[in-house]
Amino acid sequence: MHRHLKLGVLAEARYLEQSQPAGLIKELEARGHAITIIDPQQNFYLMGNDDWFKGQDLLIGRGRSWGLLALLNWAEAAGKTTINRQGAISAVHNKAQMSIALASSGLPIPQTYLGAIEQLAGSIAREAYPIILKPIFGDNSRGLLVVNSPEEMRGIDWPEPVALAQRYFRTDGYDLKLYGIGSDIWAVRKPSPFNKIADGAESKEGLTDLTPELQDLGRRCGSLFGLELFGVDCIETEHGVLIIEINDYPNYTNVPDASSHLADFVERRATEVAQS
Numbered sequence: 001m002h003r004h005l006k007l008g009v010l011a012e013a014r015y016l017e018q019s020q021p022a023g024l025i026k027e028l029e030a031r032g033h034a035i036t037i038i039d040p041q042q043n044f045y046l047m048g049n050d051d052w053f054k055g056q057d058l059l060i061g062r063g064r065s066w067g068l069l070a071l072l073n074w075a076e077a078a079g080k081t082t083i084n085r086q087g088a089i090s091a092v093h094n095k096a097q098m099s100i101a102l103a104s105s106g107l108p109i110p111q112t113y114l115g116a117i118e119q120l121a122g123s124i125a126r127e128a129y130p131i132i133l134k135p136i137f138g139d140n141s142r143g144l145l146v147v148n149s150p151e152e153m154r155g156i157d158w159p160e161p162v163a164l165a166q167r168y169f170r171t172d173g174y175d176l177k178l179y180g181i182g183s184d185i186w187a188v189r190k191p192s193p194f195n196k197i198a199d200g201a202e203s204k205e206g207l208t209d210l211t212p213e214l215q216d217l218g219r220r221c222g223s224l225f226g227l228e229l230f231g232v233d234c235i236e237t238e239h240g241v242l243i244i245e246i247n248d249y250p251n252y253t254n255v256p257d258a259s260s261h262l263a264d265f266v267e268r269r270a271t272e273v274a275q276s
């Protein structure tokens with residue numbers, strides 16, 4: 001039996017109506033824990049005044065706005081435990097930093113380039129197309145653009161000085177998502193935002209078999225970035241499973257009893273903090 005906890009949930013307004021953190025909040029409250037919701041955009045804070053997180057056993061962050069990251073950093077500087085840590089969220093928010101870390105660690109990713117559009121157009125081999133362009137600080141698939149040729153690349157008016165360019169693989173219409181809660185991993189297939197599912201095809205959406213290889217891949221990604229709650233976007237290709245992106249604290253779509261698993265993890269972490 002866990003003692004009743006005082007927990008702060010830092011969440012941007014756009015996330016509060018989503019399945020997470022709403023499901024976790026509901027589950028924690030059902031277990032008798034006191035939850036304080038902290039929206040960085042709905043309050044102001046005096047530097048040096050820690051009253052906004054005093055008395056909290058730990059803080060849970062859902063979002064990646066600059067305000068939310070600043071508050072996580074503030075709490076951590078005062079010795080508070082946070083899930084996820086500010087540095088871990090920032091490392092996957094910056095897609096270039098994330099891709100560099102994945103490539104340097106030998107984890108499987110598509111060919112990925114970084115540069116100004118004119119340099120990418122003149123340097124990427126024609127046979128590497130199609131290419132998908134990504135903003136450095138993209139979020140929820142916003143700003144993604146599939147480019148089919150060097151000529152098309154040259155005509156793009158990209159809004160940023162540089163772009164992340166990744167070889168694009170057509171699939172059967174589904175992406176593979178690995179969800180992580182601590183060391184526990186689930187594998188889920190979900191419709192791709194770019195690859196059309198064949199008309200009349202039987203749905204492959206939902207929980208799928210977690211092989212030892214996928215479990216290891218998910219755990220390595222979480223460990224690499226120091227993430228405790230995370231998702232790994234993958235595609236299945238003739239070259240094997242390739243990692244497209246890592247996300248902090250996702251919605252855990254199609255993970256059975258996700259909110260209960262999340263609440264269990266939060267309780268365990270709070271117990272570890274109390275005993276440390």
